Amino acid sequence: MRTRVKICGITRLEDALAAIEAGADALGFVFYPPSPRYVDPAVAEAIIAQLPPFVTTVALFVDDSPEQVNAILGQTGIDLLQFHGDESPAYCQQFNRPYFKAVRMSPDIDVIAECKRFASARGLLLDAYRPGVPGGTGEAFNWDRIPSDLELPLILAGGLDQNNVAKAISQVKPYAVDVSGGVEMAKGRKDCSKIISFMNEVACAN
Numbered sequence: 600m601r602t603r604v605k606i607c608g609i610t611r612l613e614d615a616l617a618a619i620e621a622g623a624d625a626l627g628f629v630f631y632p633p634s635p636r637y638v639d640p641a642v643a644e645a646i647i648a649q650l651p652p653f654v655t656t657v658a659l660f661v662d663d664s665p666e667q668v669n670a671i672l673g674q675t676g677i678d679l680l681q682f683h684g685d686e687s688p689a690y691c692q693q694f695n696r697p698y699f700k701a702v703r704m705s706p707d708i709d710v711i712a713e714c715k716r717f718a719s720a721r722g723l724l725l726d727a728y729r730p731g732v733p734g735g736t737g738e739a740f741n742w743d744r745i746p747s748d749l750e751l752p753l754i755l756a757g758g759l760d761q762n763n764v765a766k767a768i769s770q771v772k773p774y775a776v777d778v779s780g781g782v783e784m785a786k787g788r789k790d791c792s793k794i795i796s797f798m799n800e801v802a803c804a805n
C-alpha cells in the first residue's frame with residue numbers, strides 16, 4: 600500500500616497549496632502557542648476554506664483544554680485531531696472525532712502498551728523524544744526500536760527529510776510519514792523545492 604504523507608506546521612496558504620500540488624495527503628496545523636509553527640485559528644480557518652477537496656486537515660494540540668479544542672474545531676472544521684502531549688485515552692475520546700495519538704520515543708516508552716491504551720485512535724504517531732520539547736524537534740530516533748506488527752496504523756515522524764525518508768519507508772514500512780522541519784526554509788515557512796524532493800523520494804520508495 601502507498602505510504603501516505605502528512606506535512607505539518609502549515610502557516611501559509613501558499614505552503615498548503617504547494618504541499619497538495621506535490622501530492623501530500625494531509626496538512627497539519629499546530630495550535631500549540633509556544634511552537635514557532637503555531638498558526639492562529641482564524642488564519643488556519645482561512646487557509647482551510649481555500650483548499651481543494653480530498654485533502655485531510657489535522658489539528659495538533661498539546662495538553663490543551665477541551666474548551667479550546669472544541670472552539671478551534673468549531674471555527675476551522677478540521678477533519679482529524681492529533682494529540683501530541685500527555686493526553687489520556689478518555690481525554691482524546693471526548694471530542695467524538697477521529698484522532699491519532701503521538702508517542703515520543705523516550706528511553707522507557709512501551710510502544711506496544713501505548714498501542715493498547717490508545718486502541719480507539721485511528722493511528723499512532725511515533726516521534727523523536729527531546730526532554731521539554733513536545734514535537735517538531737527535527738531529530739530522528741532509532742527506528743529499530745519500533746515493534747513490528749503494531750495494532751494501529753503507524754505514522755512515522757521525527758527528523759525525516761528527502762535524504763532519509765526512502766530508507767525510513769523501506770525499513771519501517773509505516774502507514775504514513777509525517778514531516779515538518781525537513782521541508783522548511785525556516786520554522787513555519789515551507790520550502791517548495793524540499794517538499795517536491797521529499798514527495799519524490801516517498802514515491803520512489805513505494
Ligand SMILES: O=C(O)c1ccccc1NCC(=O)[C@H](O)[C@H](O)COP(=O)(O)O
Nearest residue numbers: 607634733734735737757758778779780
Ligand atoms: O512542529 C512543531 O513545532 C510541534 C510543536 C509541538 C508539538 C508538536 C509539533 N509538531 C508535531 C508534528 O507532527 C511534527 O511534524 C513532528 O513532530 C515531526 O517534526 P520534524 O522532526 O520537524 O519533522
